[in-house]
Amino acid sequence: xxxxxTASARTASLQSLTRTMVxxxxxxPVTAAATAAGHPPDAAVAVLEKGRVLASSAAARAEGVRRGxxxxxxxxxxxxxxxxxxxxxxxxxxxDPVISCLEALxxxxxxxxxGMCALKARGPSRYYGSEPAAAEKLLDxxxxxxxxxxxxxxxxxPFAAEQAARASSAQTRVLVVPPxxxxxxxxxxxxxxxxxxxxxxxxxxxxxxxxxxFAALPATEVLTRFGPDGAFAHRLARGDDDRAVVARKVPPxxxxxxxxxxxxxxxxxxxxxxxxxxxxxxxxLTELGLVCxxxxxxxxxxxxxxxxxxxxxxxxxxxxxxxxRVRWQLQGSGTATSELTSAVVRLRLIPEQxxxxxxHVDGLWxxxxxxxxxxxxxxxxxxxxxxxxxxxxxxxxxxxxERQTLVPWGDRPVAARPPELPWPGSISxxxxxxxxxxxxxxxxxxxxxxxxxxxxxxxxxxxxxxLSGEPAAFRFEPTSEPGPQVADSNKLHPVTAWAGPxxxxxxxxxxxxENRLARFQLVGADGRAWxxxxxxxxxxVEASYD
Amino acid sequence: MFEHRGVTGTSAGETRAARVTALDQARTLLARAKEQxxxxxxxxxxxxxxxxxxxxxxxxxxxxxxxxxxxxxxLLSGAALRGGAVYSVRGSTALVMxxxxxxxxxGAWCGVVGMPSxxxxxxxxxxxxxxxxxxxxDPERDWLSVVAALVDAxxxxxxxxxxxxxxxxxxxxxxxxxxxxxxxxxxxxxxxSEARLEVQANSWTGLGSGEGYLTGRQATVAVTGxxxxxxxxxxxLWLPAVDGSIxxxxxxxxxxxxxxxxxWQQEAVG
Numbered sequence: 001x002x003x004x005x006t007a008s009a010r011t012a013s014l015q016s017l018t019r020t021m022v023x024x025x026x027x028x029p030v031t032a033a034a035t036a037a038g039h040p041p042d043a044a045v046a047v048l049e050k051g052r053v054l055a056s057s058a059a060a061r062a063e064g065v066r067r068g069x070x071x072x073x074x075x076x077x078x079x080x081x082x083x084x085x086x087x088x089x090x091x092x093x094x095x096d097p098v099i100s101c102l103e104a105l106x107x108x109x110x111x112x113x114x115g116m117c118a119l120k121a122r123g124p125s126r127y128y129g130s131e132p133a134a135a136e137k138l139l140d141x142x143x144x145x146x147x148x149x150x151x152x153x154x155x156x157x158p159f160a161a162e163q164a165a166r167a168s169s170a171q172t173r174v175l176v177v178p179p180x181x182x183x184x185x186x187x188x189x190x191x192x193x194x195x196x197x198x199x200x201x202x203x204x205x206x207x208x209x210x211x212x213x214f215a216a217l218p219a220t221e222v223l224t225r226f227g228p229d230g231a232f233a234h235r236l237a238r239g240d241d242d243r244a245v246v247a248r249k250v251p252p253x254x255x256x257x258x259x260x261x262x263x264x265x266x267x268x269x270x271x272x273x274x275x276x277x278x279x280x281x282x283x284x285l286t287e288l289g290l291v292c293x294x295x296x297x298x299x300x301x302x303x304x305x306x307x308x309x310x311x312x313x314x315x316x317x318x319x320x321x322x323x324x325r326v327r328w329q330l331q332g333s334g335t336a337t338s339e340l341t342s343a344v345v346r347l348r349l350i351p352e353q354x355x356x357x358x359x360h361v362d363g364l365w366x367x368x369x370x371x372x373x374x375x376x377x378x379x380x381x382x383x384x385x386x387x388x389x390x391x392x393x394x395x396x397x398x399x400x401x402e403r404q405t406l407v408p409w410g411d412r413p414v415a416a417r418p419p420e421l422p423w424p425g426s427i428s429x430x431x432x433x434x435x436x437x438x439x440x441x442x443x444x445x446x447x448x449x450x451x452x453x454x455x456x457x458x459x460x461x462x463x464x465x466x467l468s469g470e471p472a473a474f475r476f477e478p479t480s481e482p483g484p485q486v487a488d489s490n491k492l493h494p495v496t497a498w499a500g501p502x503x504x505x506x507x508x509x510x511x512x513x514e515n516r517l518a519r520f521q522l523v524g525a526d527g528r529a530w531x532x533x534x535x536x537x538x539x540x541v542e543a544s545y546d
Numbered sequence: 547m548f549e550h551r552g553v554t555g556t557s558a559g560e561t562r563a564a565r566v567t568a569l570d571q572a573r574t575l576l577a578r579a580k581e582q583x584x585x586x587x588x589x590x591x592x593x594x595x596x597x598x599x600x601x602x603x604x605x606x607x608x609x610x611x612x613x614x615x616x617x618x619x620x621l622l623s624g625a626a627l628r629g630g631a632v633y634s635v636r637g638s639t640a641l642v643m644x645x646x647x648x649x650x651x652x653g654a655w656c657g658v659v660g661m662p663s664x665x666x667x668x669x670x671x672x673x674x675x676x677x678x679x680x681x682x683x684d685p686e687r688d689w690l691s692v693v694a695a696l697v698d699a700x701x702x703x704x705x706x707x708x709x710x711x712x713x714x715x716x717x718x719x720x721x722x723x724x725x726x727x728x729x730x731x732x733x734x735x736x737x738x739s740e741a742r743l744e745v746q747a748n749s750w751t752g753l754g755s756g757e758g759y760l761t762g763r764q765a766t767v768a769v770t771g772x773x774x775x776x777x778x779x780x781x782x783l784w785l786p787a788v789d790g791s792i793x794x795x796x797x798x799x800x801x802x803x804x805x806x807x808x809x810w811q812q813e814a815v816g
Contacts, residue, residue: 372698372699373699375699376695376698376700377680377696377699380692380695380696383688383691383692383695384682384684384685384686388682388683388685389680389681389682390680390681390682391676391679391680391681392676392679392681394666394667394670394676400665400667404665404666404667406681436759436760436761437668437760437761437763437786437790438665438668438670438671439665439667440639440640440643440665440669441639441664442663442664442665442667444662444663444683470755470756497750497758498753498755498756499753499754499757499758499759500756521759523750523760526747527750527763528748529748529750529760529763543665545640545763546637546639546640546745
């Protein structure tokens with residue numbers, strides 16, 4: 001009676017187990033990293049994580065490079081070893097096309113980790129006749145895709161199938177564990193295959209070196225002694241892995257590509273063509289319940305160059321916003337009807353970041369004042385261009401003009417120079433602690449001027465910061481630039497008070513970026529105060545305290 | 547009423563009663579006809595008055611006082627900055643910043659149009675919140691439509707018009723300002739401005755000959771109101787004072803009555 005019940009329970013549990021096929025590409029991190037770095041597949045390559053070897057190529061293994069070795073030890077064993085850093089992103093990205101190629105044969109593939117994937121064996125084995133035939137078919141497919149040396153294991157449950165794939169030989173490449181034979185197949189394997197270091201260490205010290213020995217323990221005892229993790233490992237060791245194979249969900253394709261044939265060389269024509277695509281893209285996003293907050297626009301031109309730029313949006317992109325961004329990117333500083341330097345042949349809109357619409361939903365009574373402000377500012381932006389509307393960030397720097405950074409509305413406000421650095425030599429570097437008025441007018445480009453001593457000669461500053469004479473008068477030179485003039489040119493303004501020089505020597509180690517100047521504050525007879533600077537014997541007005 | 551009377555009327559005065567009732571009837575009819583006619587003719591009339599009143603109420607509502615720095619309010623003889631109005635300022639960017647500081651500190655958004663040399667650091671020092679400040683440094687020829695777009699959403703808009711402003715442009719913009727309740731500060735002249743503020747003289751402290759730093763300044767601000775009733779006045783203003791604040795200096799005799807002096811001295815000291 002009792003044996004009959006256990007037998008029926010066994011068949012029930014067997015039925016609940018998924019017949020699983022695991023495809024394993026050995027040394028995948030090495031393959032991915034070597035391909036990304038442009039090394040041939042037969043080179044001696046090792047991938048390091050935290051200073052230790054994570055994976056190595058066959059050539060490196062032949063020289064004795066093993067997993068877990070320190071980088072220096074590995075290199076001493078194999079001097080021509082190419083050492084690459086492990087990058088999980090490259091790893092995952094490189095595996096994506098492999099999955100797509102397998103999905104062409106059979107759907108429902110689950111990625112266990114880069115280099116290993118699982119699928120339900122039932123479908124393909126019935127289609128191709130048997131499990132080995134299906135496995136061969138998948139391996140052939142991978143060979144043609146230039147992923148050689150892959151192995152396949154078939155067993156009950158993903159864990160046993162994975163171990164079967166690892167146990168298969170390089171010649172046969174396929175190992176099929178018959179249904180119900182998982183426990184027997186697993187029992188001689190070492191407990192290290194469980195990949196739970198803390199648990200296996202303990203098991204070893206208890207004298208349980210094989211999965212079979214661990215599986216022989218009663219399940220309830222394991223649960224009370226080792227907790228849920230231990231119980232799960234015990235189930236795996238018993239060959240009772242009832243995890244299902246969950247097919248990966250193919251992410252929706254949101255990028256849109258527009259090809260122009262013949263090439264288009266006017267901004268407004270491109271913008272017109274983009275309109276429909278943008279509408280369709282925003283519609284698709286809305287269907288998925290998403291809004292795009294970061295957009296990348298790639299423009300391919302006839303000259304073969306690809307101009308790409310990432311655009312941020314303070315809220316999210318509407319279709320009109322998408323068109324605007326494309327227009328601004330093409331336009332640069334030109335106008336809507338201006339011709340492009342090179343005709344556009346291809347345009348790609350890639351929503352880099354799409355958030356669920358719920359995260360950006362309006363309040364019950366609308367989006368508040370910021371919504372209205374954003375709309376007004378966007379309107380001005382679409383009139384004048386993206387950079388025309390700016391918010392200001394005060395950063396670090398020695399001059400006032402370089403301290404303020406204009407950031408286009410909607411972009412991340414980041415100062416060009418970090419404000420927390422000391423910036424020795426700046427006049428109001430201590431402005432936070434010591435309230436010294438900053439100039440209310442800062443000329444974006446300094447205006448030429450002349451400062452004269454009492455004897456009528458131009459004041460100069462020596463290399464050691466010594467003045468040739470006290471400033472007695474100054475004069476603004478006429479500028480060719482359009483715009484309001486500083487003051488009446490050619491009129492000599494007497495100086496009533498002055499201070500300086502405050503010498504600044506920047507980047508003296510770089511000949512091109514070197515900047516050596518001295519600043520002065522001058523007050524004219526009319527009571528107006530100015531910030532002057534002298535560089536190489538030329539005087540400039542940098543700012544005015546008006 | 548007439549029927550009621552007819553029914554209850556005595557037989558003795560029947561003819562008189564009938565005559566009266568006929569007259570009454572005629573009167574009622576006439577009144578009713580008049581009423582109807584008036585109603586027909588005057589259907590739009592009450593509505594226009596209504597809208598006019600409504601408009602007046604609206605503008606009264608948007609003609610609101612904005613939070614103002616005490617020093618700026620002193621310049622305007624104690625009044626606050628009025629939303630929906632245009633103020634023109636000449637000769638000082640710092641004074642413009644001081645006018646922006648009050649609303650900005652209260653959470654209002656400010657926009658600056660056509661001033662590429664706007665010193666944001668000084669604005670921050672004078673109390674303008676840079677997180678709610680937007681610059682349109684170079685609006686080119688579209689400055690008027692840019693200002694109109696900004697006035698729709700921002701509370702304070704500062705503009706330096708590139709050329710002469712015609713009174714037509716000014717009145718179109720001020721109509722928009724009145725409905726939105728925004729404040730426009732024009733750097734330079736502006737036809738029909740609420741008040742004109744001009745910095746006529748400055749005197750800086752802190753700088754000697756060859757030593758020191760600029761620390762504070764006293765500005766002489768001339769204020770001209772709209773209309774002949776307000777005569778021009780001069781104010782002395784710390785812009786900024788040595789401690790970085792903006793406050794009035796001891797007032798000129800003609801501006802302030804003598805009895806207010808103690809309070810003034812206190813303010814000037816503090």
